[in-house]
Amino acid sequence: MATLIRGTLVHTPSLGEVKILQDYLLGIDDKGFINFLENASSDAAQTLLSESGAPPTIIPPGSFILPTFCDLHLHAPQFLYQGTGLHLPLMEWLNEYAFKAEEKIDADPLLARKVYTRLADRLSENGTGAVLLFGTIKEETNIILAECMRQTGIRAFVGKLSMDQCSRPTYVEASASAAIDSVKSFILRCNTLEGHLPLHQRLIEPVLTPRFVPTCSDELLSQLGRLSTENNLRIQSHMAEAHDQVEWVRQQRNMEDIDVFDKHGLLTPRTIQAHCTFLDQPMFNRVVTRGTAIAHCPLSNAYFSAEPFPLREALDTGVRVGLGTDIAGGYDVSIMSTMRHAVTVSRMREGGRIMADSRERSKDGREVTNKPLSVDWKEALYLATRGGAEALGLQSGVFRPGAPFDAQQINIIENTTKLAVGPLDFLDGENIRILQELSPEAIEKWFCLGDVRNRIKMWIQGKVVLLKP
Known part of the structure; x- marks a missing residue:
């Protein structure tokens, strides 16, 4: 037994279920996996405590342990200009800001390392323990991204962009074959970063990343599909994101982009589509059949998508869903904010349903029984933790023996002063x-009001990666 932790644990083993494990004893082995979990008053826990060589x-x-968050969609180079140009439609915004910023990062390795180091630090501060990253088209810049994430100690799935058409003339790969050669080289170099380590210490993984259908030829998509199948590689991209993007694909390919991805073998259990x-509904059924997961990015959807994501319908269909910040289409690197936005958007959709049902009843007097569309804070917390981990194929996001100990310590009451911490400091007396x-109720208050001041420690694979004084 390498480490013992005693206290309150909070996790969401299933959608909508929040378990508060008061006064539990948790054991972590020397590889960073949970190997004991019982109430601290149990005979087994008391025996373990008495036999342990260290307290x-x-x-x-006033503090609790929670699984770390998963961010399933983040454009690392766009961290450079987050909060800019959000008045534009998606395709215009990409040409005006995104491609230029990515090209700037690719041209300056020192800038790339500076930006990516700060991004990695911000993710750690905000409790993100696993992140799925879009990079740039230049191989070397993506290696810098992987190195920065590795230095911070969080799990990072790093995608070198593949795009051979419909971009800036100076920011596009020369051909499908050149793009494939580059991504193969990147995969080899990325795997080499941690190839000498035991499996449990390997936290960085390369991901195939066709940017989206408009920037990828059929030849490139087809080769990426084969590469994924042959090497069991993860895939990430954007799918059915915005009205102008969807129309572009229809005119360019004469089909929906879900059909394009499916045709080329890019809808798999290893795929996450943003x-x-x-x-x-038929498309959701196909997503479930293929085993593909979805990264829900409610903030950027509000700016660029023209439609809110039908989260309730996706969950009811059985789609694996997690959350993404979508820096910089979303301007906030915090998954806590993303959880809140997911609830807010769903409540607005539910309000629309209620009003539509009311109009139908007043029209002909018949009873309307459409299903509710909202999600609550418990479901959003699941999406940010266990849901995101499942989408990534990880065993984390839940406390149970055999799972890696990826966790964050949340402090809502200061232990010495007994006062509420950070944004909760207005509470006193009965509160x-x-x-x-x-x-x-206390966990919900933290969910709605908490921020980085409440997070004082984070572990990944049992190793401390964030510790505040």
Whole structure:
């Protein structure tokens, strides 16, 4: 037994279920996996405590341990200009800002390392323990991205962009074959970064990344599909994101982009597609059949998609869904903000459903029984933790023996002063007692109001990667 932790654990083993494990003893082996989890008063826990050569780490009252967040969609080079030009339609915004910023990063390795180091630090500060990253087209710049994430110690799935058409003349790969040669070289170099380490210490992984259908020829997509199948590689892209993008694909390919991806073998259980706001029910059924997961990015959808993502319908269909910040289409690197936006958008959709049902009843007097469309904070917390981990094929996001210990310590009551922390500091009296008890109400308050001030520690694979004084 390498490490023992005693305190309150909070996790979401299934959609809509929040479990608060009061006064539990958790053991972590020397490889960073959970190998013991029981109530601290149990006979087994008491025996383990008595036989242990060292006292456990105590998580004090008013603090709890939560799985780390997963960010399933983030454009690393766009961290450089987040919060810019969001008044434009997607395709115009890409040409005006995104491609230029990515080209600038590719041209300046020192700038790339500076931006990516700060991005990695921000992710750690915000509790993101696993992130799926879009990079740029230049191989070397993506190696810098992988190195920066590795230095911070979080799990990073790094995608070198593949795009051979419909971009700036100076920011596009020469041909499909050149793009494939480049991505093969990147995969080899990325794997070499940690190839000498035992499997449990390998936190960086390359991902095939066709940017989206408009920038990829059929030849390139077909070769990427074969490469994924032959080498069991993950895939990420954008699908059915925005009205102008969807229309572009229809005119360019004379089909929906889900059909383009499927045709080339890019809808797989190893695939995560971002956005998917324009998928209908038969398309969701196909996504489930293929095993593909979706990265829901509610903030950027509000700016660029013209339609909100039908989250409730996707979940009810059985689609694997996690959350993404979509820097810089979204301007906030915090998955906590993304959780809140997911709830807000779903509540607005539910309001629209209620009003539409009311209009139908007043029209002909018949009863309308459409299903509710909203999600609550418990479901959003699941999407940010276990849901995202499942989409990535990880065993994390939940506390159970055999899972890697990827966790964050949240402090809502300061242990010495007994005062609420950070944005919760207005609470006192009876409200303080509610927080000390760590009830569902207290967790919901943190969900709605908490920020980086409440996060004081983070572990990845049992190793501390963030520790505040």
